Every structure is written in C-alpha cells, then in structure tokens.
Amino acid sequence: MRRNAVLVFILCVVLAAGTGAVNAQSPAGSRGRSLVIVQGQDPQNWDPIATFLLSWGMVGCQVFDGLVDRGTDLKLRPGLAMSWSTADDGLNWVFKLRRGVTFHDGEPFNADAVKFTFDRLLGPEGAKGPQQGNYKSIDHVQVVDPYTVKMVMKVKDPVIITKLAGYGAMIVPPKYVQEHGSAYFGANPVGTGPFKFVEYRKDDHLTLAANPSYWGGAPRISAVTYRFVPEAATRVAELQAGRADIAQGLPVSQASVVKNDANLTLMPVGSPTVVEIRFDPSKAPAGDTRFRKAVIASIDVQKIIDTILQGYGHRVSTFQSPLSFGNDASLKPYPFDPARAKSLLAEAGVKPGTDVSLSFPSNNADFREAAQAMVSYLGAVGLKLTLTPVEQVTYFSDVLPHAKTGQIYEFGWGGWTLDFDNTAYLLYHKGEYWNPVFSDVDVEKYLEAERTTNDQRTRLKAFQALDRRLYDLAIEFPLWQSVNLWGINKRVEGFVAPPDDRVRLLPVSTR
Amino acid sequence: MTATQAVSGPLPRIRVLRRRPIGFRLTLIVGLGFVALAALSALAAPLLAPHPPEAADLGARLLPPAWLRPGAAYPLGTDAIGRDLLSRIIYGARISLEVGVLSVAASGIAGTCLGLLAGYYGGWWDELAMRAADLQLSFPFILFAIVVIAVLGPGLSRIVLVLAVTQWASYARLVRSETLAVRETDYIQAARAIGLADRRIIWRHVLPNALGAVSVLATLSVANNILLEAALTFLGLGVDPSIPSWGGMLADSRNYIQTAWWDSTFPGLAIMLTVMGFNLVGDWLRDWLTPDMA
C-alpha cells in the first residue's frame, strides 16, 4: 500500500514537472528585462471578435493594433491609419493607411487586411461572437488603393471613430487566419502590435516577446508573461513575494497591504465604470418617488466612499462618468438627510419596519461591504433592508433582465466609448435588455431627439434634459465612479495605470 | 453492544493497552463544553451580545480588540463595516449550527436508511441505491449549488438543501459497507435462522452496529458543513452578508488577514472550537457505543 503510494506520488511529480511549462516563477531580481503580470481572468479566446472582457484588452492591446488607437489618456490618435476624413458628415469615411507595417508572421499590412478584418467582423464569422453588434452601423469596407480604404456606413454613427479603437476592430492577418482557421487563431493570435505571441496555457499563463520591428519603435522590455490568478489575495501575495511585477484588479481591502510594502507602489486610476442603485418601480413601495427620494436621503454615500472605499471612488450625481459626453455638471447629488428621509417616508405612507430588498452581484467585494453599511443606514430611518447577493452570471443574465430583483438593485456600467449614447438608450428605453420595467414619456422623447441627429450641440442639449428628468424622477441612485487599483513592483518604470484595463507596455522598462 | 449480547452473549472485556483512560473523560468534558458554549450562544444571543449584530459604525471600522486599545467599547474589536465582532460571533452561532445540524440530520437519516436497505437486501435495492449514490457523487457539488441557487434563489434553506442532497451518499455507502460486513457474521445468520423478522434484525442488530461509524461521520459532517457554508460564500453563493454566520465572516475577512488579524482570527476560533467540540463528542459517543472495548 505504502510502496504503491510512493510510486504514484513520484509519478505525479514527474508528470507535473514534465507537462507544466516552467513560467517566470523567479524572484524579481532574476527576471531582468522581462515582466510578470498577474490578472484575475483568462478570456480563453484571443480572437478580437470573440469577447468583451476587459482581461482581453490587457493582452490584446500588446498583440493587435486598430486603425485608431486610444491610449491610457483616453485620447484618440492614429493607429494603423495615419489619418481619416469624411466628406459627407459621416456617411463615408476614408482612411489613409500606415506603410511598411508587417504582421508578426511576416504578412504585409495593407488595405486588403483592413477589408478582410471588417468582412470577417461583419460576416458569418463575426456573427458567432459578441463584438459584431457594436459595429452594425458599418455597411462595408472598400479598397481604394493598397494604402487607402473607404468605410461605407449604413447609418451615421457619432462614435464610430472611437469604436474603431475597440476590440472588434483590431486588424487581423488575412492569410494566417484563412490558413489556420479561427479556432487556431483564437489560441495563437497574430497581429501587428509591439509584442508577439509565444505560448499560451489556458487558465495558467500566456507569454509574449518583444517585437523589435514594431512601427512605433521597439519595446524596452524583452518579454512579458501574463499569469491568470483568480483570487485577489493570491495576486497580492504574488506581488509581495516578488514573483509578479504588475497586479490588476485589487480590492480596496487589500490596498493598504500594497501601500505599506516598501517594494510596491499602489496605483489608483479612475475608471469609466459608475456604480448606482436602481429602483424597480413595479415593486411597492419603489413606485413612489417619495420613497425613492427617502432611500437616497438616508444613505451617506460620501461617508461610505471615505471609509469603506478608503477614498477610492468619486461621488457622481448622474449615471455617467464626469468624463462622459452628455454629463450635466450642474446637477448636484441629493444631500444626506435622515430627518427628511423619515418625513418623506411618513408622507408616502411607508410604515416603519417595511422590508426592502437589495439585490447585487456577489462577486463585487467592495459593493458587498457598502451594502452592509446601507443595512445600518436604512435601519436608522425605519426600513428593514435585506441583502440578496446573486451569483454574477445569474444576476446579469436572468435576475436583472427579467425584473427578478428586490425593490432596489445594484447596477454598474462601464461606458467605454465615453459617450452617453451607448448607455442612455439601453438603460432607459422601455423594453431594452437592461430596462424591463421603467418607462417615462419625457425620457423617451429626449432619447429620440438625441438619436436622430449627428449635431453635437443638439445631442448635448437632449442629454442634459434627460439627465435632469431622471434626476427629478429619482429612478436611480447614482453612487460613485469606480477607481481601479493596481499594484506595481518598484522595479517597473514608465507604467501608466489604464482606466479601461488596456495596459500599454511599449513605454515600460525595468530598473 | 446489545446485538452482540443478544446472540452470542457478552464478550469478555479486553484492554488494548493497560493505560489509564485520561482521554476518555477529557474527550467528553472538553467536547461537550465547546458544543454547549456554541449552543448557548445560539439560544441566548440577544442576552449575551453587547451590541445588535447589524449595527454598523463606519467611524469605527477594523478597531483592534479592547485589550490592545484600552477604553474601547468592542471587546474583540470591529469588522470592516464597524460592527462589534463579539456580537456577530455570538449571533453567528445560530446560523452556523442551523446549517451544520439540519443538513447533517437530513442527509444522515436518508443515507443511513438507503445504506441499510442496500446492504441488507442486496440485489436490486443495492444496485439502485448505489447507482443513485454514484450519480450524486459524480455530480460536482459546486455545479449543483449553482443550479439550485440560480433556480430557487439564494437563502439559508437552499444552502441546507444543497448540503443535504450532496451528502447522503457518503452515509449510504458507509452504512452499506458496515452492513455488508455485519450481515455475514454468525449472530446475524443465527438471528435469521431462528426466524426473526428482517425489520427487527435491521433495527435491533444491524443499525446499532453501523451507528458507531455513522456518528463519527455525522459529527465530522456538522463541522464540515459549517466550513462548506464558508466555501460557498467564498465562491459567491452565500447568504445575506449582514446576517452573521461564522463561515461567511471568515470568507469576507480574507482580504484583511494581513491588516486586521482579529477580523478573521475570532470567527476562525469560533469555528475551530465548535468543530472540535462536535468531533470530540462524536469520538466519545463512538467509544460509548462499543462498550466491549472500553
């Protein structure tokens, strides 16, 4: 029995050593010019049209380029296109392409590659993935000459240029994709970016090597290994042990551990994601504006930000980031006023001890703590709050769209185009996926007014009227704009924490 | 045991080693002490707890225990929401014991019955029960938990249900193997020969023999289920986090292990002592059920 067990054990050690690729499991000092990044999630498919996950962008932005590029400052600049123009107010766009660029496999980048990319995205191959929906305003792409393409639109799209910096519009190598097929491409990505794909083991690691002939200059680090570590406490441990240089997605509760470590830097960065509580007006007493305003007045959001979020969050008064086009800065958050909350509840005839239920996705550690503080706040004005944490996929795919929440529920939104258009229609137009219940005549009117024009002044006016109407209805309770926390080893120089998780390693070097 | 006595008369007692049984009594005293402490907390929580368990003071987050910070109102410190840790641990006994005991009772009774039938009658009964056990054992616990909680919604009763449904097979297989061993013994054969009814044989002679093993497994499972509740919270399938449960408290405090040790240490200690209590009582029970060895 024992002898067999010893044999089996030796066997499995050998097995492990044989099949496990030895990744960069070495202390910081011995890694030289290569980096190790730990991130929480492995998107499992590196094909740009296959995913919306931010964890794709962490890697994808090193391997691929789009026609347009959006850097860590969120400003648009030329990518594989040197310039673009439209002669007819956005119905046709002409792009002049960069010359002398090659894909990692040696294929030349040219107009055919751009046409292939968009044909693929908009065709049957793209239909299998989620990205296609984002680019439906494009009709097709024409090759004008080897370095010029024309993009013909179905409808005018005010944010099309921003979208061209998105995942789905990353340019892919035609010959490589056709030869190997999409499944192989998804596991062995090839692009024009500053780093080349080397190897990938699912749920374990992915390694990239510098592309010395990158059109934007050679990277200063030699290689980077991404390791997929789902548990945040483990990511912090990897940083502390000196085995990782950059860690993404740290919960606020781990911030001080990183801050107090002499070898590490904590980097907070405001993200486009805003967090709010929405009311379901079909569930009593949330249909009553006075009840909604009472809930809003009873919770001291600033105090929650200062304590539980340790200041890593910015108070918002509307459901969009201050960076977003369409934000009305003149609206101020409703003040914290428990006395007023009590009188509003009395006016609305809500009895003390009334049950209120708050649904939220259970994987959000920071909101989970905030929600527990809200139990105490609502208790102080006589409401009994119960919390219903829901497994996140069930939450987003069933509970939210089918209005199975409590009277109030958490909602977070990352408007990555930074234009309210992307958000407003889907959130407030009755019958949309995210809005199964709420409807208001004025809101529909403003939404219609915004969508039918390309004139930015008219759009802004419509958006601000919409902001005001939603604010008066108090149909939602905007809480804060999220701050993402990154942990960085001090040997890393030139790293800028990206608001949208699209890490840029080109300017990064090691000490 | 009674079975042994009824059929073959009392066995002469033997001692494995001639040592004084310090452990025998110590086991019971210490074990009962811990279990009683947990039960008392659960029953008398409103009388014992210095604060309401949900009362949060955001100005008093993560305060260390009173002996490290003289003059503080919180004997064991506060958690990340500024709630009194001692009060939450006292109230937490309710949820944790409820989860542990109810799920074990349900799965233990169901599993034991099926195991007895399968082992004693064999044949179709055995085949059916054991294939059902295979079915349950090869169904990943987490997958089952997600399906149940997604379809029925989160809640304490759902957690008890998940634990009960995913554990009966262990009892069934254990009891079956004990029954198989007992079935062929001389005294059961003799009991059959003199024409005792099956029901009486199972009830009086087979079940008591299996109870020793079942009680060991059951006490271990109470403990284990308290921990599984923590694992479910860890994976995001737990209950309302404002209602204190030891497992939930431990799962939620994992990010503070390095900065506020008390936040995870005291719930951990509560789990540890209770788990130990149940196990020690189980040990004692086991010894007591097999007196021919004492």
Add this chain to the structure above:
Amino acid sequence: MIRFIAARAGGALAVLAAITLFVAFGIRLTGDPAVVLFQGAAPSTEDIKRIQHALGTDRPFLVQYGAFVADALHGDLGTSFRSGQPVTGMIVERAGPTLALGLGGMFVALAAAFPLGAYAATHRNALADFLIRVGSLLGLSFPNFWLAIMLILIVAVRLRWLPPSGYGGPGSLVLPCVTLGIILASTLVRLVRASLLDTLGQPYMRTARAKGLREGRVVVRHGLRNALLPIVTFVGLQFGALLGGVIVLENVFAWPGLGQLALQAVTYRDYPVVQGVVVVLALGVVLVNLLVDLSYGLLNPRVRVSS
C-alpha cells in the same frame, strides 16, 4: 465475476445517461451563455438571438441533448462556447494538474494518517491519543480557502520558500498538496484509529495474540488489514469528491486543473464544457467505486460481491 462486471457496466451506463441528462437540463436553467458573452456590454435582443443561433442554443432541449449524446458516443464532447476549442482536448490538458494535486494530497494524507492513527489506536485514551485526535482536528477546523491563504502568506510571502501559486515545477506542487493533505489527513487519522480499534477488539485478534505474535505484528498484519475496509471506502468516496472538491483550492492556487475548468465553465455557462467535465468526472467516480467494491472481496473474504 464477468456477470458482476457486466451488471456494473450496465449500471454505469445508466448513471452516465441520467447524470448527463440532469446536468444538461439543469445548467440550461441557470442562464444564457449568449448573454454571458456580452459581460456588462449592451446586447440588443437581436444580438442575443444571433449568438444563440451561432451556439445552437436556440434549438429545442432534446435536440441539443441528442446531438451531444450522438457526438459523445463517437468520443467528441463538442466545442467550447467560450474558447472555440474542442472540449476533449481541454479536459485532457487539465487532467494532469488535477491528478497531480489529488494524488499528491492523498499521498500526504495517507503518509501522515497511518502512523498517527495506528499510534493513537494502540495507545487508546492515553494523553498521546488525545493530543493526536485534537491535533488532527486542526486541519478540519478551518475552511480550505483560509488554510490555503494562510499557508501562502506564511510559507511563500514571509519565508519565501515556495512560490505562492501557479503550476510549473515540483516546487509549485508542495503548497497545494500539503493544504489538501492536511484537510484529508484530519479525517483519515480518525478513521484509521476508529477502524483499527474496531478490529483490535475482534476475537481473531485475540487469537492472533494468543498464538504468541508480537503486538506490533498483530496490529500491522491483522489489525490494519482488516481495518482497511472502511478506509478504502473513504478513500474511494474522497476520490470522487476530490475532483469536485479541489475547485476552491485550484481557485486560490491559480491551478490550471479540472476544478478551475469546471468552475469557469459553470460561471460562463459554457454548456459543452460543463457536460464534458461531468461525463469524465462521472466515469472516474464509477471506475473508482468499482475498484473499491472489488477490493472489498480481497480485503474481507466473507463479503461476496455477487451475492
């Protein structure tokens, strides 16, 4: 014997059929993979319909299940919704790490449990027995994720002896296996002690002693051998539960095994992967249980498996 195995094979097939049907149906109740792919982005109803069609989830359930069974009988478990890779290959890739973790953990547990349990049983009710029992409880007294995080913080962060997480090289195997081993050993020590105590009191043990055999030889030769029945049952049970139960540990240790594959597949509602993992898991459990049952006959000649 042949009839016994044939009957068991029939039973196993029934189990497989029942479990795949149950899993395939159950997972479809919990959420739509088409929606999950959008992850916080804004799917329109039209988008969701398009993806459902591409994934084939818009077909009636029985059609989907029938196609799965037909393919599975040819050894094809389908294609992952998420990665676009064949499920069979994904499972093969993950089996190595999970086997290494499971066998390593079981080895640590057995290596600790046999000597400790035997010592406790032969020194019953002495202080050493009490201490071993209480000590073994420590591993059972903390949730696995907490034990894992503590070991990482102490051994990997403070002492820097081993890597905190990841899979690669023998060093990375130690922490996960020891964590799992501690948890399994807690139960095993007590089981070894309990079974050994049972057998030590049996008449044949007295006979053995009466024959004049030395106490150590009696314990090892006769006691341990007969105590193995419940222990083997437990180990068998654990191997089934182990594959499902390592999910949390694989999560904490970023271990690319079947547990993580299963958890992620469930999280993303990747139906083909969920179904595939469950089929493989069920096959494993059925096989191990068959071995356990066969070993009953070897360990205890009085049990006739075919009776």
